[in-house]
Amino acid sequence: MTTAEETAGGEASAWGEVTPDAARRLLIAAVEAFAERGYHATTTRDIAGRAGMSPAALYIHYKTKEELLHRISRIGHAKALEILQTAARREGTATERLADQVSSFVRWHAGGRTTARVVQYELDSLGPEARKEILALRRQCDAEVRAVIEEGVAAGEFDVLDVKGTTLAVLSLCIDVARWFNVEGPWTPDEVGALYADLVLRMVGVK
Amino acid sequence: MTTAEETAGGEASAWGEVTPDAARRLLIAAVEAFAERGYHATTTRDIAGRAGMSPAALYIHYKTKEELLHRISRIGHAKALEILQTAARREGTATERLADQVSSFVRWHAGGRTTARVVQYELDSLGPEARKEILALRRQCDAEVRAVIEEGVAAGEFDVLDVKGTTLAVLSLCIDVARWFNVEGPWTPDEVGALYADLVLRMVGVK
């Protein structure tokens, strides 16, 4: 079995901002456990055990188990949004920027499958207010992709029937990578990213 | 709140084969509950309550809570496979048959979102042997779509770089509909089916 540092820590290293050290170790342990078994099937004892601590230690750094999920979700969505924004705001045509968005977003979902899985599939386990906050971040992700598609249409680069529906389909395609991607499978994250960028450009009818 | 009959029963009515009546009511109640809260967050008391029975009644018809999920998964996957096979074996060009596969598969995921959600997302909650059995059905679904894409390529109808990867992406796109589709949203299942058929034909490079 791999340690928390190897999987969740090594893959994203987006947890550097979490302090103190014990709180970060607990967070990384929670990401791992939630990704493997799901939020509800994960026990606080399991999380604490993976972080090499007693069950009670968890409650020094986090009020509840749900707060752990909330924190993970927020950091993960912020990272996802950052990826989409960075690609959207670089120089280049809409075609190039959309391809960049898709390939980097897919790479994140495939490579950081542990984190992405929790971020994308455990949303319903959050309480109402926390979910509302996360959904706002999600809408920002949506807007970031839609903007590039709209620019492509306006510039005459794309041929799209339904911008809203196509945006949704593009994001859906990328997100679902976190469900099926297998590190031991035949593809690397880079390969899936490249394949998906090509597929998405076909979907938007690049000429 | 809606009753079990209205949602899970009305949408698929694929549960007709389940007898006796009490066993079917419990199964439908379980589909509902699993779809709403997930397998692990659902209690046997909740399932029995939705079916209008006492908690103990569940164990007259099913050995464990997991057996319920297993049964649901098997019936659901059989239905999914049937949909893909029917579309694959009708008369027509590969283009027409692929479009039919996608639109009917998507319609099932959108319209029967309750069932589809359980079938597609609660697989990991099954035990090892049960999961193996279900995964075999899943591979058959994959093969059914891949066959049509391969025929399209052979007939010169499609232009595909990576048949295996594209097949996976097509299925992934359809399946993820169960995650985001909302009955109160702006689209009907038919509309999403039509949109997605168009997008998929673009993905395979229909000329």
Add this chain to the structure above:
DNA sequence: GACCACGCTAAGCGCTTGCTCACTTTCGGC
């Protein structure tokens, strides 16, 4: 060297879980 704030643990509380069991009700066959 007495002090105390801090990070952590051992033990365990109250509650819910999946599941069982002794018992009652229902009903077709004779």
Add this chain to the structure above:
DNA sequence: GCCGAAAGTGAGCAAGCGCTTAGCGTGGTC
């Protein structure tokens, strides 16, 4: 009208859950 099987109930068990609390060791301050 009696009987046995099948279907369902109410109460509850053992285990595990999220979370709390009393107390311990340790490092910095005066």
